[in-house]
Amino acid sequence: MTAARHDAVEVIAAKRDGHVLSDSQIDWVVDGFTSGEVADVQMASLAMAIVLNGMEFPEIARWTDAMIRSGERMDFSGLSWPTSDKHSTGGVGDKITLPLAPLVAACGVAVPQLSGRGLGHTGGTLDKLEAIPGWRADLTNEEMLAQLEDVGAVICAAGAGLAPADKKLYALRDVTGTVESIPLIASSIMSKKIAEGTGSLVLDVKVGSGAFMKDLDKARELARTMVALGKAAGVDTRALVTDMSTPLGLTAGNAVEVAESVEVLAGGGPADVVDLTVALAREMLSAAGREDKDPADVLASGGAMDVWRRMIAAQGGDPDAALPTARETTVVTADRDGYVARIDAMAVGLAAWRLGAGRSRPGEAVQATAGVTLHARPGDAVRSGQPLMTLQTETPERFERALAALDGGYDITDAAPSVPESPVLERIV
Structure with missing residues (x-):
C-alpha cells in the first residue's frame, strides 16, 4: 500500500500542537522513516x-499496524498445533520463559x-540460554516452523524482517530520552508480537522497583493498552500485572x-x-482453547522437562552438559x-549487570557465569554473619561496583514482614 504524501514537519507540528494524527499521516511517517525519507x-x-502529548487509542492502533506492515508477518496456521506466546516487560531474575x-x-x-x-539491569532470555554449551539462538523461519511442529516449543532470536520500523525507532528512542511513553512502548511490543503470527498472547506486565513501570496505575494502563491492541488485531490477548519489587526466584x-x-x-x-x-x-x-x-500436574509429572530437553537439543544445545x-x-x-x-x-x-551478566550497549559480550544468587528471601529469619547473597563473576575487579549497587538494597528488621502469597497482582482481559 502506498501512503499519501505528507511532510515530516507538518506531522511533527500536528502532534506538537496536540492534534490527533490521521491514518495517512501515520502511514506516511512510519513508511518514510523505514525507507530513510524521514530523517532520524x-x-x-x-x-x-x-x-x-500522548496518543489516542486509534492513533496507537494505526501506528502499531503501520510498523507491522513495514516488514514480514509469520504464519503458523499450517501447524497441527494451536499457538500461544508470552511477553514480559522485563525484570530481575525473570527466567519464566525457560x-x-x-x-x-x-x-x-x-x-x-x-x-x-x-x-542494562534486565536480563535477556537469549543470553541466559547461550550459557548452555552448543545452544544457538539464530534460526531460519523454516527451522523455527519445523521445530514448532516437531517439539512444540522454540525460543529464538527474532528475524530482522519482523517490524523493521520498530527496530529502527527503538534504537532512536533509546538515545533521545523518548523511551518512557505508553503509546510508544505498547506499539513497540505489540507490533513485533502481532507480526510474529501467534494465535494468542499473554502479557506479563511487571511493576515495582526492578521493572520499567514503577507505578501500578501506569502498569495497568500499559497492560490495558496492549490487550486492546492485540484484540484489535484479532489476537486473543490478556495480561497479568505482576510484582517486580523483589527479584524473581533466588538467581539473577x-x-x-x-x-x-x-x-x-x-x-x-x-x-x-x-x-x-x-x-x-x-x-x-x-x-488457545486448551484447558483440558x-x-x-504436567510440571509435577516431568512432561515439561522432556520437552525442555528436546527443545534445547533441537537448537544444538546439550541438555546434559554442566553449566559454567x-x-x-x-x-x-547479614550484619544482624x-x-x-x-x-x-x-x-x-x-x-548482576555490573558483574558482567548484562550489557551497556547492544552487541556487547556478556559473561555466562556472572550473576547473583540469593540465600534468603523477604520473610526469612537470618542470623548475624549468615550469607544473604553470593556475587559471581570472571572479573573480580567488578565486585566493588556491584557491592556499591547493593548498598541500601536490603533491610533486616526485628519483626517478620508480611510477604505477598503470589507475584500476580491483577488480571486484565
Whole structure:
C-alpha cells in the first residue's frame, strides 16, 4: 500500500500542537522513516511530541499496524498445533520463559517464543540460554516452523524482517530520552508480537522497583493498552500485572537462572517462580482453547522437562552438559539477627549487570557465569554473619561496583514482614 504524501514537519507540528494524527499521516511517517525519507532527527522530534502529548487509542492502533506492515508477518496456521506466546516487560531474575515454553508445549499448545537480549539491569532470555554449551539462538523461519511442529516449543532470536520500523525507532528512542511513553512502548511490543503470527498472547506486565513501570496505575494502563491492541488485531490477548519489587526466584544472571529453571522443570525451584510459571501457562492454554490439562500436574509429572530437553537439543544445545560456573565469588552477609524485610530488585539487577551478566550497549559480550544468587528471601529469619547473597563473576575487579549497587538494597528488621502469597497482582482481559 502506498501512503499519501505528507511532510515530516507538518506531522511533527500536528502532534506538537496536540492534534490527533490521521491514518495517512501515520502511514506516511512510519513508511518514510523505514525507507530513510524521514530523517532520524525528525522522527526523534515526533517521538518527543508523542511523549509530551500522548496518543489516542486509534492513533496507537494505526501506528502499531503501520510498523507491522513495514516488514514480514509469520504464519503458523499450517501447524497441527494451536499457538500461544508470552511477553514480559522485563525484570530481575525473570527466567519464566525457560520453564514456561516447554510446559505449555507439554500441555498441547505450541509456543513460538521470539526473545531478545538483555540491556542494562534486565536480563535477556537469549543470553541466559547461550550459557548452555552448543545452544544457538539464530534460526531460519523454516527451522523455527519445523521445530514448532516437531517439539512444540522454540525460543529464538527474532528475524530482522519482523517490524523493521520498530527496530529502527527503538534504537532512536533509546538515545533521545523518548523511551518512557505508553503509546510508544505498547506499539513497540505489540507490533513485533502481532507480526510474529501467534494465535494468542499473554502479557506479563511487571511493576515495582526492578521493572520499567514503577507505578501500578501506569502498569495497568500499559497492560490495558496492549490487550486492546492485540484484540484489535484479532489476537486473543490478556495480561497479568505482576510484582517486580523483589527479584524473581533466588538467581539473577545467565547460567544461574538456567540452573534454577531446570530445578523448576524437575519439580522443585522457588515457589514464586513456580507460581508465576503455572499462572501464565494457565492463561496461555485458556487463550488457545486448551484447558483440558492442568499445567501444575504436567510440571509435577516431568512432561515439561522432556520437552525442555528436546527443545534445547533441537537448537544444538546439550541438555546434559554442566553449566559454567564463575571463577570468582564474594559473599554478602547479614550484619544482624532478624528477618529479611526487603530485597530490592533494582539493586540486585544492577549488581548482576555490573558483574558482567548484562550489557551497556547492544552487541556487547556478556559473561555466562556472572550473576547473583540469593540465600534468603523477604520473610526469612537470618542470623548475624549468615550469607544473604553470593556475587559471581570472571572479573573480580567488578565486585566493588556491584557491592556499591547493593548498598541500601536490603533491610533486616526485628519483626517478620508480611510477604505477598503470589507475584500476580491483577488480571486484565
